[in-house]
Amino acid sequence: MRKIELLAPAGDWDCLRAAVANGADAVYFGVDKYNARVRAKNFRMEELKDVMAYLHKYNVRGYVTFNILVFENELEEAKQLVEACIDAGVDALIVQDLGLVKLIRDMSPDFPIHGSTQMTVTSPEAVEFLKPYNLEVVVLGRENNLTHIQKIAEKTNVPLEVFVHGALCVSYSGQCLTSEMWGGRSANRGECAQACRLPYDLIVDGEQKEMGNVAYLLSPKDLAALDLVPELIEAGVSTFKIEGRLKSPEYVANVVSKYRKAIDEYLAGRHYTPSPEEIRELQQSFSRGFTHGFLKGTNNKQLVDGTFPKSRGVFLGTVKKVLKDGVLCELQAPLKRGDGIVFDAGRPEEKEEGGRVYDLRKNGKKIEGEVEKGLVEIIPGRHDVNLTRVHVGDRIWKTSDQELERRLRKTFETERPYRLFPLTVRVYGEAGKPLISTWRDETTGNEVTVQSEQLLDVAQKRPLTLDFIKEQFGRLGGTIFELHDVYMHTTDNVILPVKELNRIRRQAVEQLIEKRQRPRLYIKQAVDLTSSYRQKQRAENPSLMALCRTLEQVEAACDTDVDMVYADFEFTTDYPKAVQIARAMNKPIALATPRIHMPGENGILRGILKAEPDAILVRSLGAVQYYTSQLVEQVLIGDFSLNISNHLAAQLFLSRGLDRITPSYDLNIQQMIDLLEAAPTERIEVVIHQHLPMFHTEHCVYCTFLSEGTDFTNCGRPCEKHRVSLRDRIGMLHPVRVDIGCRNTVYNAIEQSGAEYIPNFLSLGVRSYRVEFLEESPKKVEEVVNLYREALEGKRSGTSVWRTLKAINQLGVTRGQLIKK
Numbered sequence: 001m002r003k004i005e006l007l008a009p010a011g012d013w014d015c016l017r018a019a020v021a022n023g024a025d026a027v028y029f030g031v032d033k034y035n036a037r038v039r040a041k042n043f044r045m046e047e048l049k050d051v052m053a054y055l056h057k058y059n060v061r062g063y064v065t066f067n068i069l070v071f072e073n074e075l076e077e078a079k080q081l082v083e084a085c086i087d088a089g090v091d092a093l094i095v096q097d098l099g100l101v102k103l104i105r106d107m108s109p110d111f112p113i114h115g116s117t118q119m120t121v122t123s124p125e126a127v128e129f130l131k132p133y134n135l136e137v138v139v140l141g142r143e144n145n146l147t148h149i150q151k152i153a154e155k156t157n158v159p160l161e162v163f164v165h166g167a168l169c170v171s172y173s174g175q176c177l178t179s180e181m182w183g184g185r186s187a188n189r190g191e192c193a194q195a196c197r198l199p200y201d202l203i204v205d206g207e208q209k210e211m212g213n214v215a216y217l218l219s220p221k222d223l224a225a226l227d228l229v230p231e232l233i234e235a236g237v238s239t240f241k242i243e244g245r246l247k248s249p250e251y252v253a254n255v256v257s258k259y260r261k262a263i264d265e266y267l268a269g270r271h272y273t274p275s276p277e278e279i280r281e282l283q284q285s286f287s288r289g290f291t292h293g294f295l296k297g298t299n300n301k302q303l304v305d306g307t308f309p310k311s312r313g314v315f316l317g318t319v320k321k322v323l324k325d326g327v328l329c330e331l332q333a334p335l336k337r338g339d340g341i342v343f344d345a346g347r348p349e350e351k352e353e354g355g356r357v358y359d360l361r362k363n364g365k366k367i368e369g370e371v372e373k374g375l376v377e378i379i380p381g382r383h384d385v386n387l388t389r390v391h392v393g394d395r396i397w398k399t400s401d402q403e404l405e406r407r408l409r410k411t412f413e414t415e416r417p418y419r420l421f422p423l424t425v426r427v428y429g430e431a432g433k434p435l436i437s438t439w440r441d442e443t444t445g446n447e448v449t450v451q452s453e454q455l456l457d458v459a460q461k462r463p464l465t466l467d468f469i470k471e472q473f474g475r476l477g478g479t480i481f482e483l484h485d486v487y488m489h490t491t492d493n494v495i496l497p498v499k500e501l502n503r504i505r506r507q508a509v510e511q512l513i514e515k516r517q518r519p520r521l522y523i524k525q526a527v528d529l530t531s532s533y534r535q536k537q538r539a540e541n542p543s544l545m546a547l548c549r550t551l552e553q554v555e556a557a558c559d560t561d562v563d564m565v566y567a568d569f570e571f572t573t574d575y576p577k578a579v580q581i582a583r584a585m586n587k588p589i590a591l592a593t594p595r596i597h598m599p600g601e602n603g604i605l606r607g608i609l610k611a612e613p614d615a616i617l618v619r620s621l622g623a624v625q626y627y628t629s630q631l632v633e634q635v636l637i638g639d640f641s642l643n644i645s646n647h648l649a650a651q652l653f654l655s656r657g658l659d660r661i662t663p664s665y666d667l668n669i670q671q672m673i674d675l676l677e678a679a680p681t682e683r684i685e686v687v688i689h690q691h692l693p694m695f696h697t698e699h700c701v702y703c704t705f706l707s708e709g710t711d712f713t714n715c716g717r718p719c720e721k722h723r724v725s726l727r728d729r730i731g732m733l734h735p736v737r738v739d740i741g742c743r744n745t746v747y748n749a750i751e752q753s754g755a756e757y758i759p760n761f762l763s764l765g766v767r768s769y770r771v772e773f774l775e776e777s778p779k780k781v782e783e784v785v786n787l788y789r790e791a792l793e794g795k796r797s798g799t800s801v802w803r804t805l806k807a808i809n810q811l812g813v814t815r816g817q818l819i820k821k
Contacts, residue, residue: 002159002238003238004233004237004238004239004240004263004267005025005026005061005238005239005240006023006024006025006026006239006240006242006256006259006260006263007024007025007026007027007028007063007161007239007240007241007242008022008024008026008027008028008242008252008255008256009027009028009029009166009242009243009244009245009247009252010027010028010029010245010252011029011030011041011042011244011245011246011247012041012042012043012249014249014412015245015247015248015249015252016029016051016054016055017249017412017415018249018250018252018253018256018408018411018412019060019252019253019256020054020055020058020060020412020417020418021253021411021412021415021416021417021418022252022253022256022257022260022411022412022418023256023257023260023418023419024060024256024260025060025061026060026061026062026063026091026239027055027060027061027062027063028062028063028064028065028094028241028245029042029043029051029062029063029064029065029245030042030043030064030065030245031043031044031045031048031064031065031066031081031084031085032044032045032081034066034068034070034074034077034078034081045080045081045084048064048084048085048087048088048090049087049088049089049519051088052088052089052090052091052517052519053517056089056516056517056518057480057513057516057517058417058418058480059421059443059444059516061091061092062090062091063090063091063092063093063094063114064085064090064092064093064094065093065094065116065245066078066081066082066093066094066095066096066097066100067094067095067096067116067117067118068096068097068118069096069097069643069645069664069666070097070099070100070645070646071645071646071667071671071674071675072645072646072647072671072674072675072677072678073671073674074646075099075103075529075646075648076529078100078103079103079107079527079529082100082103082104082107082108082111083107083524085111086107086108086111086522086524087519087524088519089518089519089520089521089522090520091112091520092111092112092113092114092136092137093111093112093113093114094114094115094116094139095113095114095115095116095119096116096118096119096174096643097643097645097646097649098119098642098643098644098649098652098653099644099645099646099647099648099649099650099651099652100648101113101115101130101133101135101652102133102648102649102651102652103527103529103648105133105134106525106527107524107525107527108522108523108524108525109134109523109525110522110523111522111523111524112136112137113133113134113135113136114135114136114137114138114139114161115130115135115137115138115139116139116173116174117139117140117141117142117163117173117174118173118174119138119139119174119621120141120172120173120174120175120596120620120621120641121138121139121140121141121621122140122141122143122144122148122596122597122598122599122620122622123148123152123597123598123599123601123620123622124151124152124155124156124599124622125597125602125621125622125623125625125626126597126620126621126622126625127152127155127156127158128155128156128625128629129621129622129624129625129656130158130621131158135158136158136159137158137159137160137161137238137239138156138158138159138160138161139160139161139162139163139239139241140152140160140161140162141172141173141596142163142168142169142173142223142293142294143172143294143596143598143698144162144294144598145294145295145296145297145298146228146231146232146235146295146296147235147297147599148598148599149162149232149235149236149237150235150236151599151600152236152599153235153236153237154236159238159239160236160237160238160239161237161238161239161241162232162237162239162240162241162295163223163241163242163243163293164223164224164225164226164228164229164232164240164241164242164259165222165223165224165225165226165242165243165244165255165259165282166222166223166242166243166244166247166255166286167222167223167243167244167288168220168221168222168223168291168293168303169196169220170196170218170219170220170304170695170697170699171196171695171696171697172595172596172696172697172698174643175595175596175641175696176192176694176695176696177665177666177692177693177694177813178195178196178694178695178746195218195694195695196218196219196220196695197216197218197219197309197310198216198218198309198728198729199215199216199217199309199349199729200215200216200217200218200726200727200728201215201726201727202217202701202705202724202726202727203724203725203726203727203733204706204722204723204724205722205723206723208727209705209706211306211705212346213307213346213347214306214307214705215306215307215349216304216305216306216307216308216309217304217306217701217704217705217726218304218695218697218699218701218726218746219288219304219305219306219308219309220288220291220293220303220304220699221288221289221290221291221302221303221304221305222286222287222288222289222290222291223243223290223291223292223293223295224279224282224287224290224291224292225292225293225295226258226259226262226274226278226279226282227273227274228292228295228296229259229262229263229266229272230266232295233263233266240259240263242255242256242259244286247285247286248285249408249409249412250285250404250405250408250409251285251286253408253409253411253412254281254282254284254285254404254408255282255285257411258274258278258281258282260418262274280314280333280334281404283313283314284313284314284398284400284401284404285408286311287311287312287313287314288305288308288309288310288311288312289305289312291303294698297711298698298700298710298711298712298742299710299711300699300700300703300704300710300711301704301710302710303699303704304699304704307346307348308344308348309348310348311399312342312344312397312399313340313342313397313398313399313400314333314397314398315332315333315395315396315397315398316329316331316332316333316335316341316396316397316398317329317330317331317332317333317395317396318330318392318393318394318395318396319343319390319391319392319393319394319396320375320392321392322387322390322391322392323377323387324387325379325387326359326361326377326378326379326380326387327343327377327378327387327390327396328375328376328377328378329375329376329377329378329396330374330375330376331371331372331373331374331375331376332373333398334370334371334372335357335360335370335371335376335378335398336357336360336369336370336371336403337357337358337359337360338356338357338402338403339356339357339398339400339401339402340354340355340356340357340398340399340400340401341354341355341356341357341378341380341396341397341398341399342354342396342397342399343385343389343390343394343395343396344394344395344396344397345389345390345391345394346395353385353386353387353389353390354384354385354399355380355381355383355384355385356380356381356384357378357379357380357381358379358380358381358382358384359379360376360377360378360379361376361377361379362374362375362376362377364377378396417480420476420480420481420482421441421442421443421480421481421482422442422443422481422482422483422484423439423440423441423442423476423481423482423483423484423512424439424440424442424484424485424486424487425437425438425439425440425469425473425483425485425486425487425508426438426440426486426487426488426489427469427486427487427488427489427490428489428490429452429456429489429490429491429494429496430456430490430491430494431455431456431457431458431491431493431494432455432456433455433456434451434452434453434454434455434456435451435452435456435490435494435496435500435504436449436451436452437449437450437451437473437504437508439508439511439512441481441512441515441516442484444515444516446512446515446516448508448511448512448515450504450507450508450511451504452496452500452504453500453503454496454497454500456490456494456495456496457494457495457496458493458494458495459493459494459495460495462495463492463493463494463495464488464490464494464495464496466486466488469486469488469501470483470486472498472501472502472505473486473501473504473505475502475505476505476509479509480513481509481512531647531677531678531679533647533678533679533680533681534677534678536677536681536763536764536765537765538762538763538765539681539682539761539762539764539765539766539767541767542762542766542767542768542769542792543563543564543767543768543769544561544562544563544769544770544771544785544788544789544792545562545563545564545565545566545590545685545768545769545770545771546560546562546564546565546566546770546771546772546773546781546785547565547566547567547568547592547617547690547770547771547772547773548565548566548567548568548578548773548781549567549568549569549570549737549773549774549775550569551574551577551578551581552777552778553773553776553778553781554567554578554581554582554589555581555585555778556778556779556781556782557587557773557781557785558581558582558585558587559585559782560781560782560785560786560789561785561789562587562785562789563588564587564588564589564590564614564615565578565582565587565588565589565590566589566590566591566592566617566770567579567589567590567591567592567613568592568617568772570719570737570738570739570740571740572591572594572604572607572608572740573607573740575591575607575608575611575613576610576611578591578611579591579611579612579613588614588615589613589614589615590613590614590615590616590617590635590637591608591611591613591615591616591617592616592617592619592639593605593608593616593617593618593619593620593623594619594620594623594739594740594741594743595619595620595639595641595693595696595739595743595745596620596696596698596741596743597620597621597622597623597626598741601741602626604740604741605623605626605627609627609632609634613634614634614635615634615635615636615637615659616632616634616635616636616637617637617639618636618637618638618639618642618658619639619641619642620641620642621642624636624638624642624653624656624657624658627657628656628657628658631657635659635660636657636658636659636660637658637659637660637661637662637685638653638658638660638661638662639662640662640663640664640665640687641696642661642662642664643664643666644661644662644663644664645663645664645666645667645671645675646675646678647675647678647679650663650675650679650680650683650684651679654680654683659683660683660684660685660768661683661684661685662684662685662686662687662770663675663684663686664812665687665692665812665813666812666813667811667812668811668812668813669754669757669760669811669812669818670818670819672686672757672811672812673760673764673818676761676764676765676766677764681761681764681765681766681767682765682766682767684766684768685768685769685770686754686761686766686768686769686770687754687769687770687771687772688753688754688755688757688758688769688770688771688788688811689751689752689753689754689755689770689771689772689784689788689805689807690751690752690771690772690774691735691747691748691749691750691751691752691772691774692747692748692752692813693745693746693747694734694745694746694747694748695744695745695746696743696744696745697743697744697745697746698743699744700712700715700719700738700742700743700744701724701726701736701744702715702718702719702722702724702736702738702744703715703718703742706718706722706724711742712742719738719742723735724736726746732749732750733749734746734747734748734749735747735749735774735775737774747774750806750807750808751774751805751807751808752807752808752809752810752811753798753801753802753805753807753808753809753810754798754810754811754812755787755788755791755798755799755801755802756797756798756799756801756802756809757798757811757818758791758792758798759798760818762792769788769792771784771785771788784805787801787804787805788801
């Protein structure tokens with residue numbers, strides 16, 4: 001049986017203690033600003049050694065999250081944080097940026113790296129792509145189901161980590177650009193503003209669809225896989241990861257203790273089913289409603305409720321009658337005085353009534369203690385609830401349980417181990433010499449030898465016996481150890497004062513703990529971050545590419561002077577037709593892969609090859625591995641979704657077989673210039689016009705709200721009959737499109753233009769430029785291509801381009817400002 005690890009989140013010291021006290025095998029936490037939860041308290045770099053010493057004392061591993069993209073001007077700071085982690089003996093860094101992976105490997109060949117879920121690793125090929133960098137663990141995408149996990153596990157020896165509890169992102173991790181596009185807070189930089197939790201109107205074929213109180217169309221329920229622990233272990237999962245670095249220590253204590261029990265019961269060979277009470281307690285700590293997410297396959301109806309976007313807690317029932325001082329409710333879950341409640345009228349965007357339960361009555365009589373079920377009068381605090389705003393039919397939720405919180409807090413308020421660690425002691429001695437004791441920490445294998453300061457005397461009355469030694473050395477209360485066994489090898493009739501035996505025991509414990517807390521040692525090498533690509537020559541005769549999403553657009557683009565046409569269709573079965581059109585019009589053509597690559601989807605990649613394009617736009621690690629391992633003849637162009645944001649990442653992908661790469665859309669203009677100054681610009685392609693692809697999600701809006709089915713097998717394909725957009729709170733319509741894998745992409749309503757920066761890019765040697773289309777007519781395609789061609793040739797200013805097109809003057813997801821150097 002492989003080792004199974006329970007991994008807990010920690011946003012601060014209290015959460016760290018809660019995780020340790022409730023049985024976590026490992027804890028992950030952020031340091032300063034370089035992690036995917038910058039709003040958590042996080043830890044300071046100077047605290048690293050203390051954090052690791054604390055964790056290692058209790059035999060808990062500590063992983064630092066560095067799971068964001070790193071910009072060019074941050075590489076030196078990133079290097080300093082990696083050095084601090086190496087020096088502190090951190091057990092691993094959880095990393096998103098492959099440039100950072102390269103940096104860490106250059107600095108240390110043996111320092112452990114975990115591939116973050118932000119890497120969007122969803123297939124065996126993606127795991128294989130990472131093999132040269134010797135990753136210790138790979139965190140799979142939340143969208144991988146049990147069958148996927150098993151197929152990946154069968155094809156790799158790398159331990160697999162899977163999220164089992166907590167918030168579900170509706171977008172693929174590492175592939176969400178919405179938060180920064182709309183709010184300047186990037187999900188790839190740890191600042192997600194949760195645009196998926198906002199209300200949207202569903203616009204179908206130009207008309208608003210009436211949805212009642214369903215407004216949160218992209219807000220999924222929370223993941224809870226407690227009952228799937230056996231299936232996950234059998235599928236090949238090594239690490240069970242709990243989400244929640246922004247959650248409370250009580251949440252950490254609650255969730256960790258429940259999953260600890262489930263894992264231990266399975267490993268002990270016992271059948272375990274979570275009780276209703278255990279599920280309610282999990283819901284009480286935080287819940288938007290529980291779901292298995294995608295672990296049991298895609299079920300769009302179960303994934304999204306749509307009526308509320310935030311934690312509700314435990315459902316109690318509905319209001320049967322509004323009384324003078326309270327409400328009548330048929331309870332479906334236990335309730336008692338002091339519990340928090342909220343009344344849900346189906347309009348969470350408005351102020352909701354809620355407060356604490358002051359009294360419970362049955363038939364007018366006050367009830368003491370907890371009520372399990374039945375028709376009960378709930379009396380809120382006198383000034384808590386405006387009962388005139390409460391109506392029959394409103395749902396009632398229990399939002400807090402003070403008694404549960406007190407019980408959970410007790411688990412970590414005093415420092416104590418989840419379980420004691422066994423010690424074995426060997427004792428040697430003879431009269432006239434010191435007593436020598438060797439203490440072995442059986443958990444870590446550490447040993448210390450402590451000898452008496454006094455010499456052994458010949459006993460006149462009560463010599464040392466094995467039982468007496470066990471009694472004295474076994475007094476380990478208040479420590480993290482318990483005595484497992486003692487082996488005694490002494491001459492007869494020797495004696496040593498009890499005081500000296502106690503001193504030996506205390507000294508041995510101190511030395512063993514000190515050994516546990518010593519930083520783990522790694523190789524550390526000097527690294528020079530200076531790039532060899534600083535010398536630039538102005539690009540002459542730049543190439544212009546046009547990405548098209550319909551056959552009509554392909555035909556129109558082929559009739560312009562673009563240097564290459566890209567086809568990026570919803571259904572790749574139309575790719576051969578696009579190639580035929582391009583061939584007939586003597587234009588080279590590239591075909592785009594889907595943005596996600598799952599187990600069993602190599603047929604899509606083979607189909608692209610079979611269409612015989614001139615080039616392939618590669619959008620996932622799995623697709624990169626598939627094509628580069630086959631040494632295909634086509635030009636391979638890595639797209640924005642590979643998240644290349646620094647010159648180290650650019651070098652890595654180019655060295656792995658890509659011919660050109662497209663920088664991440666997370667880069668604003670200054671960050672793009674910084675990258676281009678350090679990277680081989682003749683092999684970089686910049687997107688200068690597009691509707692930004694913001695959400696990319698396994699959740700299908702078409703299936704959820706336009707079909708009676710639950711997934712692609714029974715939805716009836718409404719995506720082939722209708723066009724859907726999401727209307728946000730300011731009235732903008734964001735198109736939703738489907739790909740061959742039934743995944744949805746939500747595009748920004750307005751196209752954006754980087755035309756103003758073309759002179760900067762040309763001066764830095766960028767030769768390849770791309771414009772992308774979404775729903776434009778053939779005539780619009782021609783207009784856009786001609787405008788950008790004139791800008792590349794210096795015949796038109798970039799400002800006139802974006803003003804003519806009424807586009808947003810912006811590169812990537814943030815505006816940014818150019819710094820004059």
